Amino acid sequence: MLIPNRLNVTYSTVMPDGKRFLQNRESNTVSTEVLTDSVLKTIGCDKTTVRIGENACNTVTVTNRSSTKLFRNFFKVPKPDGATYVAGSVKINGIAQPAYDPFTGFVLPDLNPGETAVVEYELKAEDSAAETLDHCATLRYTVNDPVRGYVEYTENTESLLLNVIRDQSNAQKPAYKTVTVYEKIVCVCCCPCSFCDCDC
Numbered sequence: 001m002l003i004p005n006r007l008n009v010t011y012s013t014v015m016p017d018g019k020r021f022l023q024n025r026e027s028n029t030v031s032t033e034v035l036t037d038s039v040l041k042t043i044g045c046d047k048t049t050v051r052i053g054e055n056a057c058n059t060v061t062v063t064n065r066s067s068t069k070l071f072r073n074f075f076k077v078p079k080p081d082g083a084t085y086v087a088g089s090v091k092i093n094g095i096a097q098p099a100y101d102p103f104t105g106f107v108l109p110d111l112n113p114g115e116t117a118v119v120e121y122e123l124k125a126e127d128s129a130a131e132t133l134d135h136c137a138t139l140r141y142t143v144n145d146p147v148r149g150y151v152e153y154t155e156n157t158e159s160l161l162l163n164v165i166r167d168q169s170n171a172q173k174p175a176y177k178t179v180t181v182y183e184k185i186v187c188v189c190c191c192p193c194s195f196c197d198c199d200c
Helices: none
Strands: 002-014 020-033 039-045 049-051 055-064 071-076 083-085 116-125 132-135 138-145 149-156 160-165
Touching: 039 138, 039 149, 039 160, 055 071, 116 132
Parallel strands: 049 160
Antiparallel strands: 002 020, 039 055, 055 116, 071 138, 083 116, 132 160, 138 149
């Protein structure tokens, strides 16, 4: 996003013969660019839910819509609770980068105005207490400001949430204890005489 800055001056001029003229002059325009809006960062996934042990492919797209070059670009994913990185799954603009790890971070190519970098990587849901995998990506980049020189920025994508489904068939089943019940029969004689035929 560009914010234009321009000075507008209104003044009056008095001629030698006493006549007055109202004058209006505008300065040149200087634009200030808001890079947060000009460097587009989106994150997406091929799933909305994931089971324990299942992989999810994530894609982060960085588009330079500014009027300046982005260089010294560094990409990193803070490790989310309940997930591990699938080794060798990183791709940059469709080219595999098996030595790269998004949790430790890696360098992205320079981005001229209008250029885009697409980063793909896979995460594996692990058995943990987390019910969702909540993560984002962080981009650090540098621009050459005409006034301030080299300026570094660090910005995050929005958070990406994946619901975690646990396989109930593997859940611990309750333990049952076998109990043997013995019945005892008690015979109570209700006969007032002593000639009871029962065997009690």
